[in-house]
Amino acid sequence: MGSIFNEMxxxxxxxxxxxxxxxxxxxxxxxxxxxxxLKEAEGIFRRLGITFAVYGAEEASERLIPFDIIPRVFSAMxxxxxxxxxEQRVRALNAFLHDLYxxxxxxxxxxxxxxxxxQNSAFVPQMVGLTPPRGVYAHIIGVDIVRxxxxxxxxxxxxxxxxxxxxxxLEDREAMMFLFPDLFKRHxxxxxxxxxxxxxxxxxxxAPSGCKGEPTVVLLTPGIHNSAFFEHxxxxxxxxxxxxxxxxxxxxxxxxxMRTTQEPKRVDVVYRRIDDAFIDPLTFRPDSALGVxxxxxxxxxxxxxxxxxxxxxxxxxxxxxxxxxxxxxxYTGEKPLLKNVPTWRCGxxxxxxxxxxHLAELVVKEVHGSGGYGMLxxxxxxxxxxxxxxxxxxxxxxxxxxxxxxxxxxxxxxxGSGVASRHIDLRPFVLTGDRIRITxxxxxxxxxxxxxxxxxxxxxxxxxxxWVLED
Amino acid sequence: xLGRTAASLFWLSRYVERAENMARLxxxxxxxxxxxxxIEGHRDEWLSTLTxxxxxxxxxxxxxxxxTPEIIHxxxxxxxxxxxxxxxLRTARNNGRAVRxxxxxxxxxxxxxxxxxxxxxxxxxxxxxxxxxxxxxxxxRAMVFRGALLGTMLRHDTYYFSQLGTFVERADNTARILDxxxxxxxxxxxxxxxxxxxxxxxxxxxxxxxxxxxRWFYRDSTYRPWLVAEFLIxxxxxxxxxxxxxxxxxxxxxxxxxxxxxxxxxxxxxxxLYARLKAGNMDDIFQSGLHEFLQDFVNANNxxxxxxxxxxxxx
Numbered sequence: 001m002g003s004i005f006n007e008m009x010x011x012x013x014x015x016x017x018x019x020x021x022x023x024x025x026x027x028x029x030x031x032x033x034x035x036x037x038l039k040e041a042e043g044i045f046r047r048l049g050i051t052f053a054v055y056g057a058e059e060a061s062e063r064l065i066p067f068d069i070i071p072r073v074f075s076a077m078x079x080x081x082x083x084x085x086x087e088q089r090v091r092a093l094n095a096f097l098h099d100l101y102x103x104x105x106x107x108x109x110x111x112x113x114x115x116x117x118x119q120n121s122a123f124v125p126q127m128v129g130l131t132p133p134r135g136v137y138a139h140i141i142g143v144d145i146v147r148x149x150x151x152x153x154x155x156x157x158x159x160x161x162x163x164x165x166x167x168x169x170l171e172d173r174e175a176m177m178f179l180f181p182d183l184f185k186r187h188x189x190x191x192x193x194x195x196x197x198x199x200x201x202x203x204x205x206x207a208p209s210g211c212k213g214e215p216t217v218v219l220l221t222p223g224i225h226n227s228a229f230f231e232h233x234x235x236x237x238x239x240x241x242x243x244x245x246x247x248x249x250x251x252x253x254x255x256x257x258m259r260t261t262q263e264p265k266r267v268d269v270v271y272r273r274i275d276d277a278f279i280d281p282l283t284f285r286p287d288s289a290l291g292v293x294x295x296x297x298x299x300x301x302x303x304x305x306x307x308x309x310x311x312x313x314x315x316x317x318x319x320x321x322x323x324x325x326x327x328x329x330x331y332t333g334e335k336p337l338l339k340n341v342p343t344w345r346c347g348x349x350x351x352x353x354x355x356x357x358h359l360a361e362l363v364v365k366e367v368h369g370s371g372g373y374g375m376l377x378x379x380x381x382x383x384x385x386x387x388x389x390x391x392x393x394x395x396x397x398x399x400x401x402x403x404x405x406x407x408x409x410x411x412x413x414x415x416g417s418g419v420a421s422r423h424i425d426l427r428p429f430v431l432t433g434d435r436i437r438i439t440x441x442x443x444x445x446x447x448x449x450x451x452x453x454x455x456x457x458x459x460x461x462x463x464x465x466x467w468v469l470e471d
Numbered sequence: 472x473l474g475r476t477a478a479s480l481f482w483l484s485r486y487v488e489r490a491e492n493m494a495r496l497x498x499x500x501x502x503x504x505x506x507x508x509x510i511e512g513h514r515d516e517w518l519s520t521l522t523x524x525x526x527x528x529x530x531x532x533x534x535x536x537x538x539t540p541e542i543i544h545x546x547x548x549x550x551x552x553x554x555x556x557x558x559x560l561r562t563a564r565n566n567g568r569a570v571r572x573x574x575x576x577x578x579x580x581x582x583x584x585x586x587x588x589x590x591x592x593x594x595x596x597x598x599x600x601x602x603x604x605x606x607x608x609x610x611x612r613a614m615v616f617r618g619a620l621l622g623t624m625l626r627h628d629t630y631y632f633s634q635l636g637t638f639v640e641r642a643d644n645t646a647r648i649l650d651x652x653x654x655x656x657x658x659x660x661x662x663x664x665x666x667x668x669x670x671x672x673x674x675x676x677x678x679x680x681x682x683x684x685x686r687w688f689y690r691d692s693t694y695r696p697w698l699v700a701e702f703l704i705x706x707x708x709x710x711x712x713x714x715x716x717x718x719x720x721x722x723x724x725x726x727x728x729x730x731x732x733x734x735x736x737x738x739x740x741x742x743x744l745y746a747r748l749k750a751g752n753m754d755d756i757f758q759s760g761l762h763e764f765l766q767d768f769v770n771a772n773n774x775x776x777x778x779x780x781x782x783x784x785x786x
Binding site: 223 | 472473474475476477565568569570571572583584587628632731733783784786
């Protein structure tokens with residue numbers, strides 16, 4: 001896909017508008033100065049307890065996600081254009097979910113093969129016929145976007161289940177404002193600190209219709225051993241709502257309650273950060289100790305709202321991803337403003353042949369994988385790794401999709417040997433309730449290894465503060 | 472507030488208090504082990520330290536003999552010892568993490584910062600020369616926690632639950648230290664008033680950081696068992712005395728009662744115990760037996776802690 005787009009510099013070496021001042025600032029940074037700032041930032045994060053548990057690494061059950069001090073900057077205009085595309089996509093995804101769990105018009109119209117929906121493990125039959133308050137399914141979506149040129153953005157993935165990372169967006173901004181207050185004096189950066197308030201408003205706006213007075217919202221966490229526990233606690237605190245574990249909640253009669261130091265308190269909206277399968281042992285996995293027995297029946301009866309709704313995973317399933325441009329057209333009647341990455345479905349013989357012939361150039365992912373696990377990045381893999389992957393792919397082609405290696409845009413990043421270009425992506429967070437709310441910015445993830453295209457924190461990626469400049 | 476949150480607040484304060492007390496007990500034990508004395512005496516002192524710390528069983532489950540390095544390791548670093556400083560600080564921090572939303576940033580940072588530093592320390596690096604400084608650091612960190620708690624927490628249910636944990640633990644600790652001296656180290660009649668005896672009373676006072684306060688308070692340079700016991704049981708001026716702990720416990724339970732607009736049995740029991748201490752005098756206590764008195768107190772304290780847990784729906 002051509003050459004790599006540099007976020008700060010034009011091909012002729014001149015500085016792109018949004019980075020006018022950042023460029024000089026980066027030039028003025030001495031190594032010692034930066035190292036001191038990074039150390040200070042690490043101290044801030046460690047004290048605040050920003051940690052991230054990496055599955056399968058017991059010896060380092062807690063570590064910090066590396067933070068880069070050079071912000072990623074959007075002009076107001078760039079951002080406006082991007083948000084229009086994001087809104088369109090998010091509206092379509094919610095309409096799609098509503099349709100899949102009701103009349104399934106899109107299947108009748110033959111735009112998506114029935115099988116890949118109805119036989120998909122992410123499709124939750126228990127949701128059929130149920131309409132959540134305001135018809136919203138995916139209240140919180142984190143759309144993973146990469147940039148390849150001045151005007152071209154691609155959506156890599158729509159995270160419609162329980163997207164995480166928003167706390168890093170907030171904390172990165174805090175750290176930057178603490179470390180470099182001068183920079184903020186010289187720029188007009190749109191604030192992100194309203195996110196928790198916006199989230200709370202969104203959650204309250206989808207309370208069950210029978211809820212009188214101010215709705216009680218809780219955040220349901222699997223507990224302190226979950227990799228994103230810090231974020232759960234952080235968001236609950238920022239929103240001013242109780243952080244509950246499953247055992248703190250119980251169903252009695254026709255309502256959900258939490259066990260308090262006093263009388264049980266009724267709960268109206270549950271922002272759950274546990275997966276569908278664990279929500280309610282009576283409806284889903286019977287061995288789950290994380291959920292609340294009877295919760296799903298209550299939800300079906302419209303007595304409590306679950307956010308996001310169960311079954312939203314069908315909309316971000318990697319096997320459905322390739323159909324999303326059709327989905328957008330089908331429900332909005334408009335052309336998609338944000339592109340999908342061209343994708344080969346390895347289950348189709350023609351596609352599989354192409355993929356096997358071009359493994360060294362492609363990125364191959366598991367349909368149901370996430371977090372950068374179990375994927376092959378052809379150009380940066382050894383021939384042995386490629387051959388091993390080839391065997392796995394042949395054994396179960398349906399389980400994989402393949403995409404060209406995108407030339408992710410690069411941004412100046414502080415590395416051990418000074419400032420260098422590193423690939424980045426973007427995860428804006430989109431809230432849908434009474435209306436759609438998009439925080440200006442989002443989480444920019446950066447691949448810290450030279451040439452690497454994998455930005456996932458579980459694979460050694462870092463984060464950057466993301467700026468949207470005001471006009 | 473969730474019942475689980477209340478329980479975590481109670482326990483995190485309790486564990487920080489325990490870590491601090493452990494550091495103090497070790498400080499005294501170590502000080503004595505440096506003094507020129509007969510080997511058996513030295514052994515007895517360590518044994519009384521273990522008993523005061525309620526770590527006798529866990530220690531002898533792993534070690535046959537009493538040696539200074541093994542005791543220090545067991546009380547500071549042993550993960551199998553539920554009351555080692557390391558276990559206390561880790562548990563306090565994990566409880567804090569689970570109820571992060573109920574804590575102020577300063578309280579959380581004190582817990583988290585302490586554990587982050589402690590978890591980096593290799594036991595081997597704390598040799599005899601570093602031990603006193605290290606124990607001081609543990610006490611300081613506990614005080615930073617307490618300072619953050621007192622200075623930044625809203626006087627609401629979160630605050631009261633954490634106070635309850637602190638003072639239930641402190642009351643238990645003071646009662647046990649006094650009991651060990653009196654019961655286990657019961658002096659032979661010939662030793663009363665001897666160097667060894669005075670030494671041991673000084674140990675008791677040092678274990679609760681009160682040896683100087685005692686001298687100021689009683690304007691007396693000799694330690695009189697009668698007065699030491701009075702100081703640690705009945706004097707509200709002494710911040711680690713039983714009566715002081717119960718003054719705070721009743722106050723905190725009353726605070727909760729006001730916040731919730733309800734009066735419970737645990738509140739009455741604590742108030743009753745406090746009233747008994749307030750009306751108490753040392754004549755009666757010694758007459759009916761100090762050991763029995765202290766045993767009764769420890770039991771009542773445990774009972775009240777259990778009532779608190781039940782009343783406020785601790786899981």
